[in-house]
Amino acid sequence: MTAKRRIKIFDTTLRDGEQTPGVALTAEKKLEIAHALSDLGVDIIEAGFPINSEIEFLAVKRISKEVDTTVCGLARALKPDIDRCVEADVQLVHTFISTSPQHLKYQMGKSEDEIYKIAVEAVEYVVDHGLPCLFSPMDATRSELNFLIKVCKGVEEAGASIINIPDTVGVMIPSSMRELMKKIREEIKIDLDVHCHNDFGMAVANTLAAVEAGCNQVQVTVNGIGERAGNADLEQVVMALKILYGIETNINTEKIYPTSKLVERLTGIRIMPNFPIVGDNAFAHESGIHVHAVLKKAETFEPIKPEMVGARRRLVLGKHVGVHGIDAKLKELGIEVNPEQLKEITTKVKDLGGKGKRVVEEDLVAIAEDVIGMVPKEERKVELVDLVLNSRLSKKPIASVILRVDGKEKKATEEGVGPVDAALNAIRSAIGEEKISLEEYHLDAITGGSDALADVTIRVSKGENVILARGVHEDVVMASVIAFINGLNRILKIA
Structure with a gap:
């Protein structure tokens, strides 16, 4: 029997995911997420950008030491960046440099020959330190194809272990991504990786298209978080690979939802209710x-x-x-x-x-x-037909009720110290049962928010008979009236 194809999962929640506007994870939070990702079964955790700050460096170093998964550090194609990754004890260095005409002209100010030389030397420098190297030609999907392939071949010869093809600004469509990855796959023998941004909502589809074209590894983030519109999200990619393609990963899928909720809580980035796989409405x-x-x-x-x-x-x-x-x-x-x-x-x-x-x-x-707790409908002596409340700041509230008592309509209007008191006084008056007393009244809001249901419990007595009754409604007065009428029906049945 032929073994199922298996794809590696490279998680960049702690690096690209942390670039989400408004997200700033403490070292402790990063470590907690890293442990969760390790338990989830990701193959590689990109823990951060060590050169960025001392705090970032220490966080990456601690994750490298404490987490039992391959930990990767990000580095520009610069020796100081790479040195900092080495000092952080990472097991994989991810180095990158731009290759698109836009980036070369407006960001780098360098020629293609200069970029090629820097890329190759950066990979050689990583390899000289005895570490595997993942190389990314940033903005690959807007790069000139011949130059892109030239750079990929150069870093492969320099000793890179993996080449990542980033759709840096999310401009690809699945058919284009599939075609691009096929052309690169024909030229490159080492593992290929893909990193898709979601600017047009195509990140997951483009990632899957890359897999169709022979990609061995995919870069994802939990909940799809990341700069701008985010990245391909781990949950959708993993489950689509498993269910739609029959492709395996090392992910323990039963831990997907708990991991998603952990990242949601620690980053403060709420998941949309209709988000696939992990949204509140997904199931x-x-x-x-x-x-x-x-x-x-x-x-x-x-x-x-x-x-x-x-x-x-x-x-x-x-x-x-x-x-x-x-x-x-x-x-x-x-x-x-x-x-x-x-x-x-x-x-x-x-x-x-x-x-x-x-x-x-x-x-x-x-x-x-x-x-x-209600008396069966056919046994109820009292039913509410209508209730009208008139409440003003300068005067006592007035309540008018219409009841059906033993099949006959009864009307009454009374005032009270508040709207609930006025309504209950009117009900007493309409049924002519002055001896029925409200002994106790308790109000709870069942759930939080201004639209919470009101839950009213009352103790009603007539002579020696005492009963508890309950009413639930989105309006406090109506909940009180329902509880009182429930109590009346029960006490009139036994009195």
């Missing part, structure tokens, strides 16, 4: 039809199992959710309900979703417990 389902199918057979609407990347499936509760989705989530939470209760819970969740509320697990638990 989330809300549509009732989709949820029903996913619960029967996950493959109906999922290309991979979330467990493959260390994530889990989420059934999102919103306006599109169906009975099957709610039922599955309740069972997952260990909550048993009858068909009537399930229907009522589903209605409440869909109503909240229709108002733009994202219902999370804590909300669902509160809604379910609220519904479970």
Whole structure:
């Protein structure tokens, strides 16, 4: 049996990823990420640019010492840069120089012959120190092809172990990248690497195209972070190679999601909810039809199992959710309900979703417990038909209610010290039950944010009978009214 093709993963989260605007990792954070990358199974960790600062140098040196993975340091094609990498005890030196006409004219101010000589001498200098060398002709994808190949051949002869082809400003499309890499592959015998930027959203596609053309190694960052629009992201590249191409890597895919969340937390760069593989919505389902199918057979609407990347499936509760989705989530939470209760819970969740509320697990638990605690619909003596509140700074709030009591409409208007007090006074007045007392009132916000559901628990008494009741709603007054009416129905049933 033919062995599967295997691609090496070169991770540059700690170097190119740290060039993301606003990201500045401490040495401790860099070390924590480096350990996570090592556990993840990347083949090479580009730990930083040692010449950049003493802090950067010490961080790279510490990572080289403590992490059990090949550690690479970045160096311009300058002897002092390379010396600093050697002093940092890295196991691989990544040296680079620009080769495009734009860079030669406006950045370097040098001729092609000068660039060629500098590149070859830099690689020879690394090799003379007994270290393997990865060479990058920066801005390769905008370089003149003959000169690019000449430089690649020169550094290969000088002893480079790997040549990286960077799409420095992300201008390639997959067909062009595939063609370029094929031409370079025909001329170069050592390993080829690719480094794609995401300026046009092509980084992952271009990376995969390079692999199709014979590339042996890919440069990626966790969550695709990096300068400007970022880099090819590790998660998508690794899983596309595995699932779509049948190509293996050394990555332990079950650690992809935890590593992604660690980098998100330590860098402060939030992952978009719809980001492939690791975004919050990558394995989330809300549509009732989709949820029903996913619960029967996950493959109906999922290309991979979330467990493959260390994530889990989420059934999102919103306006599109169906009975099957709610039922599955309740069972997952260990909550048993009858068909009537399930229907009522589903209605409440869909109503909240229709108002733009994202219902999370804590909300669902509160809604379910609220519904479970209700008197069955056919046994309810009191139902709310309408509630109108009039609240002004200079006067006490006034509440007007319309109730259905034993099938007959009852109306009342009362004031109170606050809107909740006014509403409850009006309800008492409408049903004519003055002996019913509110003994205790407790309000909780289930989740954070201004749109959090209000969870009201009350103690209601009539004579010697005392019961607890609960109401959940996005409006505090309505949550209080629901709790009070739930309490009324229960106490009137036993009184």
